Amino acid sequence: MTKDQLISGIAKGDSRALSKAITMAESTVQAKKDIALEIIDHFGPQQESFRIGITGTPGAGKSTFIEAIGIELLKDKSKKIAVLSIDPSSEKTQGSILGDKTRMNKLSSHNRAYIRPSSSGGQLGGLAKNTRLAMLLCEAAGYNTLLIESVGVGQGETEISKLTDLFTLVLNPGGGDELQGIKRGIMEMADIIVINKADGDAEKQARLTAKEYSMALHLMPDNAVTARGDEVWIPKVITTSSIEVKGIDVFWEKAFEYQKLTLANNWKIENRMDQMLYWAKKSVQDILLSKLKNYETEIVKGLAKGKLPELIAKEIVL
Numbered sequence: 001m002t003k004d005q006l007i008s009g010i011a012k013g014d015s016r017a018l019s020k021a022i023t024m025a026e027s028t029v030q031a032k033k034d035i036a037l038e039i040i041d042h043f044g045p046q047q048e049s050f051r052i053g054i055t056g057t058p059g060a061g062k063s064t065f066i067e068a069i070g071i072e073l074l075k076d077k078s079k080k081i082a083v084l085s086i087d088p089s090s091e092k093t094q095g096s097i098l099g100d101k102t103r104m105n106k107l108s109s110h111n112r113a114y115i116r117p118s119s120s121g122g123q124l125g126g127l128a129k130n131t132r133l134a135m136l137l138c139e140a141a142g143y144n145t146l147l148i149e150s151v152g153v154g155q156g157e158t159e160i161s162k163l164t165d166l167f168t169l170v171l172n173p174g175g176g177d178e179l180q181g182i183k184r185g186i187m188e189m190a191d192i193i194v195i196n197k198a199d200g201d202a203e204k205q206a207r208l209t210a211k212e213y214s215m216a217l218h219l220m221p222d223n224a225v226t227a228r229g230d231e232v233w234i235p236k237v238i239t240t241s242s243i244e245v246k247g248i249d250v251f252w253e254k255a256f257e258y259q260k261l262t263l264a265n266n267w268k269i270e271n272r273m274d275q276m277l278y279w280a281k282k283s284v285q286d287i288l289l290s291k292l293k294n295y296e297t298e299i300v301k302g303l304a305k306g307k308l309p310e311l312i313a314k315e316i317v318l
């Protein structure tokens with residue numbers, strides 16, 4: 001497909017064209033990536049979408065949760081959902097991608113939903129960046145609700161928060177140990193904390209855990225509370241069963257409450273501007289770093305002459 005074919009396909013919401021464009025965006029071949037960037041640029045900024053990040057340790061039930069909240073939201077005919085998952089582990093096994101697909105059975109066959117596991121293109125740091133481009137392409141294709149699934153441990157998790165409007169952390173009942181596995185920083189980033197698997201014997205425990213987290217959040221310093229101007233959002237802790245579809249309506253209630261607040265006082269736009277600034281700086285960094293390769297011989301020569309590294313750097317950059 002040519003660039004123009006891809007553009008007209010995406011404009012019509014054709015998922016085949018969308019998938020092709022995302023593959024180009026993920027490509028390590030710069031020429032392909034450039035075409036994807038031109039396509040995104042053609043559609044311009046999309047400010048209307050609702051971008052939701054869903055993070056949590058493997059097995060917490062993120063995919064099952066996404067299936068439940070996705071199906072619930074799609075009852076509203078104006079909604080179109082794109083699910084993007086960032087899972088470095090699925091790269092190795094393929095297993096969890098297949099697992100995710102089966103866990104999102106209804107969603108993956110729904111005509112107003114699009115599901116795509118993100119590929120790292122071999123580099124961990126590139127994951128979130130590729131996902132961001134995939135997200136922008138989905139928005140160009142008319143998907144107004146973006147659900148980004150990511151494993152909130154290890155590298156790059158802070159970058160996930162640079163992609164989304166609302167950050168959701170999915171945890172399990174009895175989470176004392178889990179709390180240690182999850183970095184405190186992630187908890188502080190969460191706008192909504194979901195204690196999932198609140199069913200059967202675990203239901204009572206889930207409610208207790210929710211209370212614990214709620215208290216832990218109150219003990220945390222100011223950053224647990226997003227405060228700008230007079231408005232305040234205290235992170236909400238809720239319990240859900242994704243399998244029995246309980247508490248899913250409460251999730252959307254809180255999510256829309258948050259969205260309303262962030263729209264009313266312009267947080268959403270400010271937040272997205274901050275995020276764009278972050279990605280712009282990162283892009284500058286990436287380009288400079290890639291250029292550094294051209295100077296390697298010059299650096300080595302300078303060092304051989306006994307030059308001070310700082311002075312070599314100045315000579316190259318300034």
Ligand SMILES: Nc1nc2c(ncn2[C@@H]2O[C@H](COP(=O)(O)OP(=O)(O)O)[C@@H](O)[C@H]2O)c(=O)[nH]1
Pocket residue numbers: 056057058059060061062063064065099100103196197198199240241242243244
């Ligand atoms: N009992 C119960 N099990 C769940 C629930 N949500 C997910 N699971 C199970 O937990 C396991 C991991 O789920 P998955 O969605 O793949 O987790 P992910 O790795 O976080 O995406 C699967 O066996 C699910 O069936 C829930 O609400 N209740």
Ligand SMILES: [Mg+2]
Pocket residue numbers: 062063064100149
């Ligand atoms: Mg999953």
